[in-house]
Structure formats: structure tokens, C-alpha cells
Amino acid sequence: MSMFCNQCQEALRNVGCDAMAGVCGKTSETANLQDLLIYTIKGVAHFNQIAREHQLNRKETDRVVLDGLFTTITNANFDDQSIMNKIEKALTERETIRLSLVDQGIIDSHQLLPDYAAWSGNRSVFEAKSEEKRVGLLAGENEDVRSLRSLILFGLKGMAAYAEHALNLGFTKDEIIAFVEKGLLVTEDDDMTADELTAFVLETGKYGVDVMALLDEANTTSYGHPEMTEVQIGVNSDRPAILVSGHDLKDFEELLEQSKDSGVDIYTHSEMLPANYYPAFKKYDHFVGNYGNAWWKQKEEFESFNGPVLFTTNCIVPPKASYSDRIYTTGSTGYPGFRHIPDRVDGQKKDFTEIIEHAKRLPAPEQIEEGTIVGGFAHNQITQLADQVVDAVKSGAIRKFFVMAGCDGRMKSRDYYTEFANELPNDTVILTAGCAKYRYNKLPLGDIGGIPRVLDAGQCNDSYSLAVVAMKLKEIFELNDINELPIEYNLAWYEQKAVIVLLALLHLGVKDIKLGPTLPAFLSPNVAKVLVENFGISGMTDVETDMEAMMS
Known part of the structure; x- marks a missing residue:
């Protein structure tokens, strides 16, 4: 049994993990079962979209869809038994919805269905089914179509993670879950052209903003606004x-x-x-x-x-x-x-x-470091500092902001981000969110008039806060375009939550984003070309070259 997985930044040879195990450590069996779980959830979405049209959808279905997608995010679940349990649950949910629609006379019990909405079987068939080409990421003959479908799917995985966190706190929006279901079906629609898929990618970014706003509301309503x-x-x-x-x-x-x-x-x-x-x-x-x-x-x-x-x-x-x-x-x-x-x-x-x-029953932790770090600069806290920040910009004390959000990872090449932060001029400020901050949040970078030079907004989903701050500054400075702000974007990525953050920024109109340490393996040359030409996305080179370009 072999696998194919190219959803994370560690994809082998920046093409895809295609042997008996992935770089992340998951086995080929696990990878294929995760593909089968996604395939089965597409069947749930097929029937639940019809149920939504007739106000027959159930809240239980939302969690099945979200949890199934979240389970397949990189490094989340390596347990084959757990994944098979979720496949069984998805099959049961799919059948429950189908029978409800049949009983209501909305669909014919004998109608021809796509395979993802029709296949069935117990655990004895899961392995063989999971190895079918149509189940995995290599389904489809056109490389650009596969690339765009992957971009949509991986964005949906990130959306599902954020939506599940919000749901756990009692916050949900039907339109977000409905879009996730719609997106799953789009990745199986052979009639959609590359241009139509590209448009859907940008629409995914719009819902990415919506889901991060929803989670921000859930977190701050439940626990208060993050504070310095x-x-x-x-x-x-x-x-x-x-x-x-x-x-x-x-x-x-x-x-x-x-x-x-x-x-x-x-x-x-x-x-x-x-x-x-x-x-x-x-x-x-x-x-x-x-x-x-x-x-x-x-x-x-x-x-x-x-x-x-x-x-x-x-x-x-x-x-x-x-x-x-x-x-x-x-x-x-x-x-x-x-x-x-x-x-x-x-x-x-x-x-x-x-x-x-x-x-x-266990001993206390051993000390591995000492001291403190400062964080809590989500949009509400920065808004409270707005006058101070604006004055610093107008006086020239702050020349530029650098958004250095995203994910950290194991590759030696990620030392780039530590070096980049160290080399930034003293009149610049880093805006960060996600675990990428661990590359520089303990450096002695000081402050500018009491404003720390590393402003940590929080988790990767709190990249929404950075977008809110940018939009607020655009309003304060009476600019027509967010790209006129003195803000540069030098982002690191690893997994699928970073994908939805990127799509959200593209939806907001942000251009000239530098993305590293490598561009995603799932971008075909043509799709990468579209992103470069339309949005100015580029890969990192070296600190000196990138610094010169971004400071100019």
C-alpha cells in the first residue's frame, strides 16, 4: 500500500509524500483512511445540501462534517481505529439523511448517485476502498484542476477547525457550514472549469474571514478580550x-x-x-x-x-x-x-x-528556561493603543509593520525567520499570530516608545485580528487601498489552517505576500502563476535580498 499526500509544507521533495509513510509520521494506511473519511463526508454533504433546501438538516450533521475534516489536518490524528470509527459514523449519518429525504418524497430511493454518496461497507472493505484513485488527491486527470481542488479542500479543512472551536463554545453560522458542504461537492464537480474553480478559491477566502470573525466572537464573548x-x-x-x-x-x-x-x-x-x-x-x-x-x-x-x-x-x-x-x-x-x-x-x-x-503521581517539571514574554495584542488591545501607534507612524518612529504570522516547523530553512526578525531596523514592528512567533518572540528586540516591537495577537486564527488592525489603520489614514499601508507580509506556513488564513488575506485584497519556507507543493505551475501575477505572491529567497525589497 502506498499513499499520496501534499497538504503540508513538509511534502516530500516539495511534491508529495508517496511511499509507506509521510514526513509527518503517518502511515500510508492512515493517510488513505483519512482520504476515505473525506470522501465519505462528501456523501454526507451531498444529501445534507438537499436537506438544507427543505429545512430538514440536523445540527448533529454539522459536527460530523467539521470533525471529519478537522481529523485529517496534518498531525491531528494518527489512530486508524479512531478514523475508521469516524468513517462508520459518517456512513450512518449519510444514510440517516438519505432515508429522511426518501421518506419525505424529496428524492427517489433508486436514483443514480455518485460513488461518494453511494458506496457502503464495513471495516473489511475500508482498506481496499481507500486505495481507489478516485478517493484520494490524485483523482482527476487535469493537473490545474487537481491543484485548485486541493487549494479549496485544504482551505475547507482550516475553516472546519475554526468552526469546530466556535461550535464547542456554542457559536455557529449555518451559512458557513453550508459553504463547507458546498465546497466539498465542488471538489467532485467535473463540469467546473479552472476559471470557475479559481473564483471559488477566492470565495473560500471570504468565508475564511467569516469563520475567523465567528471564532473571535466566540472566544472574546466567552473569555473576554485578550489583553497585554x-x-x-x-x-x-x-x-x-x-x-x-x-x-x-x-x-x-x-x-x-x-x-x-x-x-x-x-x-x-x-x-x-x-x-x-x-x-x-x-x-x-x-x-x-x-x-x-x-x-x-x-x-x-x-x-x-x-x-x-x-x-x-x-x-x-x-x-x-x-x-x-x-x-x-x-x-x-x-x-x-x-x-x-x-x-x-x-x-x-x-x-x-x-x-x-x-x-x-508524577514529579514537577524541570526548568528549561526562565523569564517572561509579552503578548495579548489582539485587535481590541491594539485599538486601545491606536493613538500611540498612529502618532509613532506619523512622527516616523515606526517606519513599517511586518506581518510575520503563520506556522513554525522543523526545517533548518526556518532559521530565516529568526534572522529576518533580528535584522529588521529598529524603527519596525512585527505583527504576529500562530506558532511562527516562537522563531523571534524571545529575542531582545525592545520597544518603540513603549510599544513592543513584537506584537503577538495570539493563535493562527487570530490572524483575523491582524486583518482588523490593518483595516482600522486604512480607515485612520484615509487610504483607498489596504496595500497603501506601511505593512509588509512575510508569512510562514505548515498546515491547512495557514491555507485558509492566506485565502482570507487574498479575499481582503492584500497583495505582495511573501510565503515560505517553500511555496505549497499542491500548487501547479499554472495555478502558482495566477497567484503570482494577480496577487504578487512570492517565495522567500535570503534575508538580505528580501529585506532590501521589503524595506524599499
């Missing part, structure tokens, strides 16, 4: 602790509440760092700070942490045996042998008792 915060990065206690990774703030809240009188401390890791910025979480005395850096350093950092680690979302790195028995997953995540905390049932909270009790 000094975060401890050392270990200041001899108490046992739990380390929380990922992005889901609802999981984080429930763990904090259930552990508050347990004698166990809570630390954030990687993309959970911005939880430190929310007012609602500051009331918990046992929430003591952040431990470690970006996701790809987890092998050494989980080793020294000593306590249990909770993955609320991606990014999982296949673990060392020495600490694998203290890793827990929840939500869409999974890994063979890891203990999984079940989903909420009937509105009840998740039960984190097992991981809390586990922590009590």
Missing part, C-alpha cells in the same frame, strides 16, 4: 503539572476548573500560549504560565516536563517511548496507544479526572 500580558516561561513551583497543547479554549477552561483544587499546576505549550492573555483564565492561581516552544520541539520538552500532556488539537509528533504513556488526546486528535478523553455528551463537560489524577 507578561507570561512566565519558567518553572516557579515544585508541584506536579499538566501541559496543554493545541488550540481549543473550551477544553482548556474545563480542565482549569476541574483541576483548581487538586494541587496540580497547569502550563500552556505551543499554540495554547495565548490562553494566558484571556482575562477569564487569570483567576486560576494554578495556571502558572507557558512551558516550551513550538510544536516540533515537543520530544525534548515533553521529556523534561515530567507530567501528563493534553493534546486538544494538532500538532502531534510521534513520541518517544519514554513519555508516550503520559500523553492524552481529546476532540479530533488521536494516536495509537494514547489515552483519549471522550467528547461531551448531551451538553455535559468533558471529564478530565484521569489526567489530573495521573499528574499527582
Whole structure:
């Protein structure tokens, strides 16, 4: 059995992982099952789009679609049993909707259906079915069509992740879920031309803005607006602790509440760092700070942490045996042998008792660094500093802003971003979000008149905040075009949430984005040419050359 996967920045040879395992560590069996899960969800979307037209769609279906897409994001789920469970659930959901439509006389039970809406079978057929060419990313003969379909699909995966986080907090919009379903079907529509698919790519960006705005509303309504915060990065206690990774703030809240009188401390890791910025979480005395850096350093950092680690979302790195028995997953995540905390049932909270009790039996974390870092500069906080920022720009104290948001990763070439930040002139400010910030958020870059030179808005979804700030500055300076602002974009990407952020920026009209460390493998030469010619997207070269071009 072989696989083909080109959805992340680590795609082998910048073409695609096509052997027995991917660079991320997932096996070919896992990769193919993930393709089959997406294929099956397209069948759910086929019938649910009809159900929506007749107001017969169910809320349960939304979670099946979103969770299925989220499960297939890079480094989220490596557990074949978990993925097969989700395929079975999707098949059941698809059949439930179909029978409902038949019973209502809306569709004929004998009508001819596309394969993704008709195939069925138990686990004994999953492997063979998952290897069919029409199931995976290589379906279709035209390279440009495949490329555009991939761009849409990967954008939908990012949208689904953000929509699921919002849904967990009780926030949803039917039009967003309906668009996700529509997009899944577009990737199977052989009648759509490359031009029509290109237009749909940009429409995906529009809904990307909408879903990030929805999640921003969900997070800030639930936990308050992020505020400028000094975060401890050392270990200041001899108490046992739990380390929380990922992005889901609802999981984080429930763990904090259930552990508050347990004698166990809570630390954030990687993309959970911005939880430190929310007012609602500051009331918990046992929430003591952040431990470690970006996701790809987890092998050494989980080793020294000593306590249990909770993955609320991606990014999982296949673990060392020495600490694998203290890793827990929840939500869409999974890994063979890891203990999984079940989903909420009937509105009840998740039960984190097992991981809390586990922590009590383990030693305290070892110190790996000390000091503090400052963050919490989402759009509400920066708006409060608007007069100070505008004055600094008008006086020339701030010459340019550099948006250096996105993902971090393992490649040596990503040292570029640390060097770029170090070499930026002292009259520039970095706007960041996502785990890319770990390349420079601990550098001694100082401030400009009290404004830190690294303004961290939060998680990757908080790239929305950076867009809000840009639009606000455009209004303040009475400009006609967002590209007239003194803002340059030097973005790093790794997985599919970065794809939807990029499409959202394109929808907002942002041009001349530098994207690295490599352009996506799923862009065909012709599709890449369109992005370059229409939007000025380019790859990174070297720090000196890029710096000169962006400062000119």
C-alpha cells in the first residue's frame, strides 16, 4: 500500500509524500483512511445540501462534517481505529439523511448517485476502498484542476477547525457550514472549469474571514478580550503539572476548573500560549504560565516536563517511548496507544479526572528556561493603543509593520525567520499570530516608545485580528487601498489552517505576500502563476535580498 499526500509544507521533495509513510509520521494506511473519511463526508454533504433546501438538516450533521475534516489536518490524528470509527459514523449519518429525504418524497430511493454518496461497507472493505484513485488527491486527470481542488479542500479543512472551536463554545453560522458542504461537492464537480474553480478559491477566502470573525466572537464573548500580558516561561513551583497543547479554549477552561483544587499546576505549550492573555483564565492561581516552544520541539520538552500532556488539537509528533504513556488526546486528535478523553455528551463537560489524577503521581517539571514574554495584542488591545501607534507612524518612529504570522516547523530553512526578525531596523514592528512567533518572540528586540516591537495577537486564527488592525489603520489614514499601508507580509506556513488564513488575506485584497519556507507543493505551475501575477505572491529567497525589497 502506498499513499499520496501534499497538504503540508513538509511534502516530500516539495511534491508529495508517496511511499509507506509521510514526513509527518503517518502511515500510508492512515493517510488513505483519512482520504476515505473525506470522501465519505462528501456523501454526507451531498444529501445534507438537499436537506438544507427543505429545512430538514440536523445540527448533529454539522459536527460530523467539521470533525471529519478537522481529523485529517496534518498531525491531528494518527489512530486508524479512531478514523475508521469516524468513517462508520459518517456512513450512518449519510444514510440517516438519505432515508429522511426518501421518506419525505424529496428524492427517489433508486436514483443514480455518485460513488461518494453511494458506496457502503464495513471495516473489511475500508482498506481496499481507500486505495481507489478516485478517493484520494490524485483523482482527476487535469493537473490545474487537481491543484485548485486541493487549494479549496485544504482551505475547507482550516475553516472546519475554526468552526469546530466556535461550535464547542456554542457559536455557529449555518451559512458557513453550508459553504463547507458546498465546497466539498465542488471538489467532485467535473463540469467546473479552472476559471470557475479559481473564483471559488477566492470565495473560500471570504468565508475564511467569516469563520475567523465567528471564532473571535466566540472566544472574546466567552473569555473576554485578550489583553497585554507578561507570561512566565519558567518553572516557579515544585508541584506536579499538566501541559496543554493545541488550540481549543473550551477544553482548556474545563480542565482549569476541574483541576483548581487538586494541587496540580497547569502550563500552556505551543499554540495554547495565548490562553494566558484571556482575562477569564487569570483567576486560576494554578495556571502558572507557558512551558516550551513550538510544536516540533515537543520530544525534548515533553521529556523534561515530567507530567501528563493534553493534546486538544494538532500538532502531534510521534513520541518517544519514554513519555508516550503520559500523553492524552481529546476532540479530533488521536494516536495509537494514547489515552483519549471522550467528547461531551448531551451538553455535559468533558471529564478530565484521569489526567489530573495521573499528574499527582508524577514529579514537577524541570526548568528549561526562565523569564517572561509579552503578548495579548489582539485587535481590541491594539485599538486601545491606536493613538500611540498612529502618532509613532506619523512622527516616523515606526517606519513599517511586518506581518510575520503563520506556522513554525522543523526545517533548518526556518532559521530565516529568526534572522529576518533580528535584522529588521529598529524603527519596525512585527505583527504576529500562530506558532511562527516562537522563531523571534524571545529575542531582545525592545520597544518603540513603549510599544513592543513584537506584537503577538495570539493563535493562527487570530490572524483575523491582524486583518482588523490593518483595516482600522486604512480607515485612520484615509487610504483607498489596504496595500497603501506601511505593512509588509512575510508569512510562514505548515498546515491547512495557514491555507485558509492566506485565502482570507487574498479575499481582503492584500497583495505582495511573501510565503515560505517553500511555496505549497499542491500548487501547479499554472495555478502558482495566477497567484503570482494577480496577487504578487512570492517565495522567500535570503534575508538580505528580501529585506532590501521589503524595506524599499
